[in-house]
Amino acid sequence: MTKIELQIKQAITESLVALFNIQIATTEVLLQPTKAEFEGQYTFVTFSIAKLTKKSPEDTGNLLCAHLLANFPVVAKANVVKGFLNITIADHLWLQTFQEIFTDAAFGTLPKNNIRVMVEYSSPNTNKPLHLGHLRNNFLGYSVAEILKAAGYDVVKANLVNDRGIHICKSILTYIKLGNGETPDTTGMKGDHLIGKYYVLFDKLYKAEIETLVLGGMPKEEAEKKAPVMLEAQQMLLKWEQGDDATISLWQQMNGWVYDGFNATYKSIGVDFDKFYYESNTYLLGKDLVNEGLEQGVLFKKEDGSVWIDLTTDGLDQKLLLRSDGTSVYMTQDLGTAELKYKEFGCEKSIYVVGNEQDYHFKVLKLVLAKLNKPYAAGVYHLSYGMVDLPSGKMKSREGTVVDADDLVQEMIDTAAAHTKELGKIEGFSEQEAAELYQKLGLGALKYFLLKVDPKKRMLFDPQESVEFQGNTGPFIQYTYARISSILRKAKQLSIASTQLDIAKLMLHPTERDTIHLLQDFPDKIAEAANVYAPSIIAQYVYDLAKQYNRFYTEVSIFNEENQDLLQFRIALSAVVAGVIKKSMLLLGIEVPEKM
RNA sequence: GGUUCCAUAGCUCAGCUGGAUAGAGCAACUGCCUUCUAAGCAGUAGGCCAUUGGUUCGAAUCCAAUUGGAAUCACCA
Structure with missing residues (x-):
C-alpha cells in the first residue's frame, strides 16, 4: 500500500466513524483504481458498506463524498456515480510523493528481511546444448533471484548440474x-x-x-x-x-x-550462479534420510527390499524411494540434495525452477520431507513454469524441431543489427558501441518476450513475433529509456540543475500526475512479484510506465517550458522514470542503452 | 482410466483477494515529424470472457457439471 492510498483509507475510515459510527480497520478499506472514463484516481465502492449504513449505495457515497471534501484536504475533488465514489488526489500530494521518491536513492529496493532463500535454476544435462526451453528456465530463475534480492531477501543462486x-x-x-x-x-x-x-x-x-x-x-x-x-x-x-x-x-x-x-x-x-552442485557428487545422498524414515515408521519396506512411502491418504500413490537392490532413484537424491543445501546455506525457502512436467515429483518431494519432519520442508517451492511451444507444435529433440539457444540468441542479435541499420540509428556509434547495442536489443527482445508471460502458463514462441521491436516489447522500453537519456544529456549540457526542487505549488499536467501515480507503485510491484515469483508482473509494470512516459513526452514540452520550476520538475520526473525503467529491466536481466 | 493444469478480440497476452461500458500489443484502417529520438503518440474497427447451471445487490473472476486441450501417473531423470 502506498502512502497516498493509506491516507485515503484513513480518511474513509474516519469518515465512516463520524458519519455512521461504523468501525472498519483501515486495511479493510478496499480502494481500486478509477476507470479512465471517470474523473479521479482512486475509487471506493460503497455497496458492501451500504448494508451497514442502511442507506442506498448512492446516498452512502454522497454523504461520504461531502464529508471527505469538507474535512480532508488530501481529497481535492470527488464524485459519486451509482455506488462508486471517485476521488481525485490533490496535486500537492502527488508532488510531495514525487519529492520523496526523487530524494530516495534506494527507491525500489525494499528493506532487508534477513530471510535467506535459494533459487535453483538452469540445471542442465551435460549431454546436449541448451535450447529454447532452457532459456525460459534461465531467464526466469535469474529474474526471480534478482527480484527477491530487491525485495530484501538474501539470495543464493544455485545450479544442479546433471552430469551423470x-x-x-x-x-x-x-x-x-x-x-x-x-x-x-x-x-x-x-x-x-x-x-x-x-x-x-x-x-x-x-x-x-x-x-x-x-x-x-x-x-x-x-x-x-x-x-x-x-x-x-x-x-x-x-x-x-x-x-x-x-x-x-x-x-x-x-x-x-x-x-x-x-x-x-x-x-x-x-x-x-553462486553455487554449483553436481549430481555425480550428490546422487548417492539421501539414503540416510530414507533410513531415518524407516526408523520413524514413515516409510515401509516391501518383501523384495525396496523402500516406499504411502501417500494414498494425501491423494497420491505409493512412491518408490529406494530400489530393491538398494540403489537410489531420482527422488532419493533430491531428498539428499535438499538436506545438503539446507546444511550448507540454512535457507528458509528453497525455490526450484523446474518445468511443470515435474509437478508430481515436487509434490511428492515436499510431502516426503514434511513427513520426515524436516524443518525446511515448508520452504520448498516448485516454481513450475509452462512449456514453450512453437507454432509448429511441441519441441522434440529427436525430430530436430528444437530451437538451439546459441543460434536463437545470435539470430536475435543479427535481427536487431539489421533493424537498427535500416532505421539509420547508428550514426556516431563506434563499431564496438554498435555491437554492444545490438547485443542489448537482441537479448532484450528475447528476454522480455519470454518473461512477459505469467511463468505458470504454457506459452507460444513465435519467432516472427519475438523479433518485433514495436509495442509491448523489450526494445520499446529500451527506446523509452534512450529517449530520456537524451533529454538528460541535453539538460546537463544546458546546465539545468534539478537537484533542489521547488515544486510544491506547481499545477500538474494529467500525464505528469499519472506518471507519478505509476512511479509510486513500484515498491508494491516488487513485493508482489517477489511473493508470487512472477517476473511478468515487473514486465507488465515497466511496459505501462514506459507507455505512460511516452504519453507525457508527446503531450508536454520540456525545454520550451518557461517556468523554471516546472522545467526542472519535468527533468527530474524524466530522470526518476529512467531510473525505475532501468531498475525494472535489470530485474528482468535486461540492459538498457543510453542511445539507440 | 486416476490426478493436476489450461480455455478472454483473427493472433499473442493482461485483467482473476467478486464491482461501473472487459484492457494492451501484433495484424487492418485513419490522423500526427520545421519543435526534446516517429523503435513514438492519438483514433477507428474487432468480444456470448469455451458451454450450462449455482452462489449474490453484482461473476471473466468463486462453486459444480459438461466440452475441448495439455501434463503426469516407470525399481527413468
Missing part, C-alpha cells in the same frame, strides 16, 4: 566409436554442441540397430532392449559407477568441454 547417467554415457560411447579423437579445438565447435552431436548420433545408431534386429525377426520391444549400443551404454554406466579410470577420465574431459560451452552461453545470456 545413461544419457551422458550415450554421448561418450558414440564419441569413442566415431569421434576420431576430435575436440572443440580441432573442430571449432562449442563443446556442448560437439557432445550434442554425438548424442544425436547415438540415437541414429540405436535406431539402425533396432531396425536390423526387427528385420531379423525380433519383436520391437525386445530389440529396443537388446540393441548392442544400448547394452554398451549400460555397461559404461556400470563402469562409471565402479570408478573405472578410463571411463572417468574421458567423462571428465568431455564434461569439461560441455562446461566451457555452457559457460560461454551463460555469459552471453547474462546469467550467473
